[in-house]
Amino acid sequence: MIRQFVQLTKQHRRETGMLGLLLVLILITTFRTTDEGVDGLFNSRFLTADNIKNVTRQIGIYGIFSIGVGIVIITAGIDLSVGSLMALLGVIFLYLVTPAETRPGHAKYSETEFELQPWLVHHIPEVSWPTAVLVILIIGTLIGLMQGMLVGKLKLQAFVVTLCGLLSYRGISRFLANDTTVNVGDTQQDLTLAKTLGDGSLGDVLFGKLNKGILHSVPMTFVYLVAIAIIAHIILHRSVFGRYIFAAGRNELATKYSGINTGLVIAFAYLIAGFCTAFAAIPQCIYSGSVQPSTHGAFFELYAIAAAVLGGCSLRGGEGSILGILIGTTILIVLRNMVNLLGYPTALSDAITGGVIFVGVLFDQHGASIINRFVGHINRLFGKKNKAA
């Protein structure tokens, strides 16, 4: 049993190391945030029901799109368009569930001479929210497929293709929204169920809002993440397609020489990323209640890349795991939560995150030699002391 465990940790060295880092973070946060009379485990503000729910909700959303980006990174590609795509899909989603006259891009509010904008805004139909969800998933998937074909089939550089996506989706969403906030409140539909499914907890969905229990601390986004992660794990680590993804990421030429259509495999990875982004975009939009197109989802693509890299994906391709991506995401979110709870300036949050990622990756690559040198120093110190004695 213990030997099996050791074997497992050796095989998944990166994941084990990052899991250790995560545990340390959680321990530090738990015991640095204890206060008398706090309602959480060990009196910790980190382990109150509300905080746990908040953290897991964010892990859910970030985890879903990070899985998509991680799969793309395993093909030796990159997807920079995630955050902008979320803003675009958020605007479209809210437009789809609100009447045309209340949309900020409507001719009533818009002063632009450019007629395309009010025309477009006017012609986006108002549909029921389940239809809107479906449309968003389809748009996201198609955009992913388009980027994938450009990278896989036309052999354009992934960085450039998705950088163009990053700029243009953000631009289009600001254009559609007339550069102002789009509110979920303008809808005339009853969105209670959508809100429960998007921003509620598993307990809310199963037993209704009034009931209180442990399941009420499990947000639906986390449930979706678990489901998507299990499916993604099976696809990536057990299926033929997953093997092709790793093969194409490692050595595209040799994979081609084995008769595999690597262009299609790569395109499909971007399609998955597009789908995952769209899937995460809906709860993110419902949770925030409005979409401010110039900031909604900003830097999400970079958090996704950071999560994937922390979790053991190599930007050179062919390396990584779903479990690792989940751990990476969790580290990022817990870190940010820690910064908040410990009362550090929120503005420093990203700097601290950057620092921890850097140290984590540094230790992963050169940890052994750093430790050896450190041990060497200690030995020498002790050696001198012994001589002196």
Add this chain to the structure above:
Amino acid sequence: MRGIHKRFPGVHALSDVDLEIAAGEVVAIIGENGAGKSTLMNILGGVHQPNSGTIEISGTATKIRSVSEADAHGIGFVHQELNVLDNLDVGANVFLGREPRRFGLINRRKIAADTTPLLARLGLEIPPETPLSELSIGQQQMIEIAKALSKQARIIIMDEPTSSLTLTETERLLEVINDLREEGISVIYISHRLGEVRQCADRVVVLRDGKNAGELQRGEIEHDAMVSLMVGRELKRSAHERNEQEALTDGLSIINLRTTTYPDCEVNFQVKGGEILGMAGLVGAGRSELAQTVFGVDPAMGGSITLEGLPIQLGSARESIRSGIYLAPEDRKKTGLILEFDISQNISLASLKDHCSRLAIINRSSERNEAQRQVDALKIKTPSTATTAMNLSGGNQQKVVLGKWLSMSPKVIIFDEPTRGIDVGAKAEIYKLMRALADEGVAIWMISSDMEEVLGISDRIVVMHEGRITGELEHVEFSEEAVMHLAVGGRQVNAA
């Protein structure tokens, strides 16, 4: 250069080679692939260091420890693969790394002023500001020569300078070599093209198996004399010969096939089921490209292929693999294997569909069992099928590539340089495997630059030269002279 020895791990590339060049002399160095021509030149050019031996320049013993030292001694090297930057202009290329400066900035005027007379010397009438990308390959090569001249080179080494030149460009280059000779500059000219050698060389030095095999003076430089000096080795015939009782099947036919490398050459030949067809030729003859086109990883410019009489779609490796045409490529590490994958993952890569459930989930035990079967059958030396391909020796890596194809149902296997970089013991095993496959009725098409291998293993040999098949030899006609004659572009003489 006197008594030069050079050993690479496992190979004695040069043993006791002498070479002497007078000022203003054009010396051609010829020899088969692997005879040591390039190694010798790399030593003179400072790329490699000799294990022993001396180099004297103008009577003083010298050590050439680096390319820049070679530069300082006036030795210029024009490599077969051009080392020019086509994003820069002519002048910038000529003075790359030695840019004249003024106020810390590049002095463009001086570059232009110094480059123009150099270009004129080489008969190039182009302004020094021309972007290199607008020049033909032949002109780019002239720029390399100009670069050597600008460093006051007294000896210019040209490694296969005409391999990618057109006929007129070649003639222009030979004229330039003549002009250089008249200016007192020595030229060392390495080429497989004996016609050019006869045209321009004052003296021919022949290398064979890393040794001096002889010299020919101006009057003695003749095609046959050069070929017999290049060859001249007794060959052991292989013990494994085709079982004559077995009838050959139709196998793979290649009809009017044109590749992207030689789009004007139509190739026709047949590999029969049950035979080993050796394909000989010099480096650059277009053999690997032909194999890649047949296998479908390179697009075809025209023509068709049939397998057992049925047409096969070109341009799709998937289609070829489905029909049973497999390629064990030249570069195992880049195209044959995924080095970071383990043995079983490499073996199953092309046949995963046979090891998965209906939902495309891989059945790992079925995958591993098949890999184990191949490991046992091919005697791959490894602790387990979970060993990473990177950690295997060259011979075992080649066997893993083979295992990938043998786990399916091969009809044709193309071996491109199957034993390159493999030790002698593993070589023999691979030959035995090839023979066993042929006996089972598989058509084996073996591309090889190793003369001994081609003559020893093949049942029949076709020879390629610059994209064309220049001849076909039946077993009774096998001889090193015959193959070499065809490989350098000679016509086939029918044995009467």
